Amino acid sequence: MVQKFGGTSVGSTERIKRMAERVMQEKNKGHDVVVVVSAMGKTTDALVRLVSEITSEPSKREMDMLLSTGEQVTISLLTMALQQHGVEAISFTGWQAGIRTDSILGNAHIQAIETGRIKNELNIGRVVVVAGFQGITGDGDISTLGRGGSDITAAALASALKADRCDIYTDVDGVYTSDPRFVPKASKIPSLSYEEMQNLASMGAGVLHPRAVKHAKKHGIPIYIKSSFEKGRGTMIHGRANQNGSTPVIGVTFEADINRLEIFDCNDIEGFQEALMCELASHHIQADVYKQSCRDSLSLLIKEQDLQEVLSILDKEKEKWMYSRIERKGGLSKVSVIGQNIKSQPAIKIDMCKILLENAVRVKLVGESAISVTAVVEKRQVQLAAESLHTGFGLDYEAVMKASV
Amino acid sequence: MVQKFGGTSVGSTERIKRMAERVMQEKNKGHDVVVVVSAMGKTTDALVRLVSEITSEPSKREMDMLLSTGEQVTISLLTMALQQHGVEAISFTGWQAGIRTDSILGNAHIQAIETGRIKNELNIGRVVVVAGFQGITGDGDISTLGRGGSDITAAALASALKADRCDIYTDVDGVYTSDPRFVPKASKIPSLSYEEMQNLASMGAGVLHPRAVKHAKKHGIPIYIKSSFEKGRGTMIHGRANQNGSTPVIGVTFEADINRLEIFDCNDIEGFQEALMCELASHHIQADVYKQSCRDSLSLLIKEQDLQEVLSILDKEKEKWMYSRIERKGGLSKVSVIGQNIKSQPAIKIDMCKILLENAVRVKLVGESAISVTAVVEKRQVQLAAESLHTGFGLDYEAVMKASV
Numbered sequence: 001m002v003q004k005f006g007g008t009s010v011g012s013t014e015r016i017k018r019m020a021e022r023v024m025q026e027k028n029k030g031h032d033v034v035v036v037v038s039a040m041g042k043t044t045d046a047l048v049r050l051v052s053e054i055t056s057e058p059s060k061r062e063m064d065m066l067l068s069t070g071e072q073v074t075i076s077l078l079t080m081a082l083q084q085h086g087v088e089a090i091s092f093t094g095w096q097a098g099i100r101t102d103s104i105l106g107n108a109h110i111q112a113i114e115t116g117r118i119k120n121e122l123n124i125g126r127v128v129v130v131a132g133f134q135g136i137t138g139d140g141d142i143s144t145l146g147r148g149g150s151d152i153t154a155a156a157l158a159s160a161l162k163a164d165r166c167d168i169y170t171d172v173d174g175v176y177t178s179d180p181r182f183v184p185k186a187s188k189i190p191s192l193s194y195e196e197m198q199n200l201a202s203m204g205a206g207v208l209h210p211r212a213v214k215h216a217k218k219h220g221i222p223i224y225i226k227s228s229f230e231k232g233r234g235t236m237i238h239g240r241a242n243q244n245g246s247t248p249v250i251g252v253t254f255e256a257d258i259n260r261l262e263i264f265d266c267n268d269i270e271g272f273q274e275a276l277m278c279e280l281a282s283h284h285i286q287a288d289v290y291k292q293s294c295r296d297s298l299s300l301l302i303k304e305q306d307l308q309e310v311l312s313i314l315d316k317e318k319e320k321w322m323y324s325r326i327e328r329k330g331g332l333s334k335v336s337v338i339g340q341n342i343k344s345q346p347a348i349k350i351d352m353c354k355i356l357l358e359n360a361v362r363v364k365l366v367g368e369s370a371i372s373v374t375a376v377v378e379k380r381q382v383q384l385a386a387e388s389l390h391t392g393f394g395l396d397y398e399a400v401m402k403a404s405v
Numbered sequence: 406m407v408q409k410f411g412g413t414s415v416g417s418t419e420r421i422k423r424m425a426e427r428v429m430q431e432k433n434k435g436h437d438v439v440v441v442v443s444a445m446g447k448t449t450d451a452l453v454r455l456v457s458e459i460t461s462e463p464s465k466r467e468m469d470m471l472l473s474t475g476e477q478v479t480i481s482l483l484t485m486a487l488q489q490h491g492v493e494a495i496s497f498t499g500w501q502a503g504i505r506t507d508s509i510l511g512n513a514h515i516q517a518i519e520t521g522r523i524k525n526e527l528n529i530g531r532v533v534v535v536a537g538f539q540g541i542t543g544d545g546d547i548s549t550l551g552r553g554g555s556d557i558t559a560a561a562l563a564s565a566l567k568a569d570r571c572d573i574y575t576d577v578d579g580v581y582t583s584d585p586r587f588v589p590k591a592s593k594i595p596s597l598s599y600e601e602m603q604n605l606a607s608m609g610a611g612v613l614h615p616r617a618v619k620h621a622k623k624h625g626i627p628i629y630i631k632s633s634f635e636k637g638r639g640t641m642i643h644g645r646a647n648q649n650g651s652t653p654v655i656g657v658t659f660e661a662d663i664n665r666l667e668i669f670d671c672n673d674i675e676g677f678q679e680a681l682m683c684e685l686a687s688h689h690i691q692a693d694v695y696k697q698s699c700r701d702s703l704s705l706l707i708k709e710q711d712l713q714e715v716l717s718i719l720d721k722e723k724e725k726w727m728y729s730r731i732e733r734k735g736g737l738s739k740v741s742v743i744g745q746n747i748k749s750q751p752a753i754k755i756d757m758c759k760i761l762l763e764n765a766v767r768v769k770l771v772g773e774s775a776i777s778v779t780a781v782v783e784k785r786q787v788q789l790a791a792e793s794l795h796t797g798f799g800l801d802y803e804a805v806m807k808a809s810v
Contacts, residue, residue: 066481076471
């Protein structure tokens with residue numbers, strides 16, 4: 001089995017020792033154990049601070065070189081803690097673990113895992129501790145996997161090794177119907193299908209990266225998300241479809257810092273939309289692209305941090321697509337309701353607009369995909385919007401408790 | 406050319422930026438530049454502190470995994486600083502730079518350097534920044550080179566690349582006749598042959614590791630040792646023999662924390678001596694082994710830090726060599742006078758004993774090799790012994806100045 005420990009669960013040597021005990025328990029049950037760890041939270045912060053003293057525009061290759069040291073510190077310390085308990089263990093960096101990625105530095109995707117070395121160590125009874133978040137490109141450069149990278153490593157390893165389970169220990173004790181820090185009435189979801197989790201994750205629920213779910217789904221490996229610190233049941237993600245209740249909406253997600261770019265008067269709007277989506281995907285940039293029929297324009301919703309890169313991509317494409325101008329609007333957020341086949345149920349879009357209107361949320365734009373309806377709102381109204389939709393679609397804790405009685 | 410910057414010269418981001426300027430100057434003169442760096446001093450201390458919170462007996466493999474992150478941080482930061490100045494640069498870890506070592510983790514020796522990747526980058530005009538102190542074993546494990554490791558990396562790279570020079574920037578501004586922190590009258594030596602430097606270094610002069618000299622000597626690469634912070638001439642080490650003055654003694658070295666192990670009644674003392682020296686060498690442990698004819702015993706002088714490992718080696722050999730017992734004496738130091746072919750001049754040994762006697766230093770043991778005479782003294786008398794010998798053999802600053810007029 002694969003166990004993954006995130007940044008907070010390995011945030012100090014004290015915690016590393018506690019996690020070593022948890023690994024030992026699984027090992028003593030007779031399991032082959034592969035452990036994936038993140039960097040200690042403070043390590044990454046300290047490294048980023050050093051960079052800011054040197055340059056405001058670090059190259060991605062050197063950032064990956066730098067940040068990948070964080071997990072390398074954790075794997076060696078956790079392995080020492082295991083050895084201190086008499087557990088045979090060995091640490092591997094991403095490249096030693098055979099994790100091959102593409103060349104999009106800072107946000108690389110795993111392409112293959114050569115599991116030979118890990119299997120050899122498991123076969124002689126060792127616990128293998130692998131650095132999450134990192135791999136090696138075809139050119140022999142160290143790459144990092146971007147946000148949620150260690151979860152992706154864990155799920156990809158579990159899949160490549162055909163593990164019977166992938167346990168992800170994290171700060172929260174499971175997947176919620178919305179982010180409980182902003183929507184206090186959010187409730188924990190005990191069990192989700194891969195598709196439902198992917199839908200939640202791809203729309204911004206931070207618990208698990210959609211690529212992590214994709215890797216697990218490939219070989220049907222169950223992912224169990226639970227708290228590093230508290231006992232109790234977490235959320236199991238697996239291949240079985242769930243019996244939904246009265247509403248097909250399973251969650252409300254939101255992203256606070258969104259820019260909207262509107263591109264006017266290009267000479268082939270459908271062609272441009274498709275080309276642009278491919279180009280953004282090849283840079284691993286997540287964006288919503290909506291065609292605005294009424295204004296003959298293309299709207300892009302992108303994260304604040306991707307703004308500069310997207311603008312430079314658009315600049316390069318200008319000659320080909322001959323658009324006249326780009327309007328940028330910042331200070332926006334997006335709120336989405338998520339559920340399987342939501343597009344086939346137009347009532348949901350109508351309900352959503354009604355709920356937001358009743359709660360005096362000003363909606364700037366509504367877009368939809370197969371699994372979500374998304375409203376763009378002003379940033380100052382994002383929490384209000386999320387809470388209203390959570391209540392309106394019957395996801396509040398009290399309502400869920402009542403329904404399950 | 407190869408430039409090496411030690412721990413203090415890259416101890417802060419401010420200093421890293423200054424070193425980047427120094428690299429740029431050489432690059433602008435039209436040189437191909439390879440830079441070798443150590444870990445930032447504080448980084449290593451912080452890592453060692455984390456280990457001490459987890460275990461008192463870390464495995465060597467995991468220590469190397471951990472400590473090698475230190476140089477990886479420095480290479481990425483220095484490369485960023487160079488790029489910030491518009492200099493094309495790229496960083497390489499030990500394994501990326503093709504530095505292949507043997508498997509003696511914690512104290513590995515470089516066996517070969519595959520320079521292909523470095524040469525490719527130099528050919529397209531980039532500065533190559535290489536992590537010192539580290540390499541990769543045949544099994545694909547990260548290894549570290551032990552004390553003075555980054556100097557060894559620099560000299561080995563300079564040799565493998567047939568560089569025209571290897572500049573080593575360090576805390577001190579050159580090689581001295583003795584350690585100026587303890588022997589205030591020590592004087593700087595402007596120029597030394599490889600053999601003289603090896604002799605000084607192998608007897609404990611900390612400035613440059615003897616293995617670094619050995620690598621440079623192989624292809625006749627001049628090594629220039631100079632201060633990271635001050636201008637002025639340093640010490641040049643090269644293939645030309647020096648014109649020595651009146652005395653063949655070029656320096657006085659000492660090591661403060663020495664243990665003496667005396668082994669009694671083994672069944673073949675010459676055979677044991679030879680076998681033991683081979684065994685210690687294969688563990689990369691430096692030791693003086695003297696046969697004590699009068700007591701029919703073998704004396705080992707070893708460093709405090711090697712004590713446990715040497716005892717366990719001796720324990721394994723006990724059955725074969727049938728020695729009766731080992732006496733250990735700590736709290737000792739050794740002081741050596743160094744010079745070419747010193748053994749062929751018995752007067753030096755006599756002079757040494759006389760000088761120490763006149764200064765009331767109690768000598769426990771005297772041993773000699775081709776290039777040195779060594780006296781073992783009590784630790785509390787080591788500074789007195791070193792200063793007396795330094796003066797007695799005419800190495801004091803005033804005497805050197807007078808002789809050179």
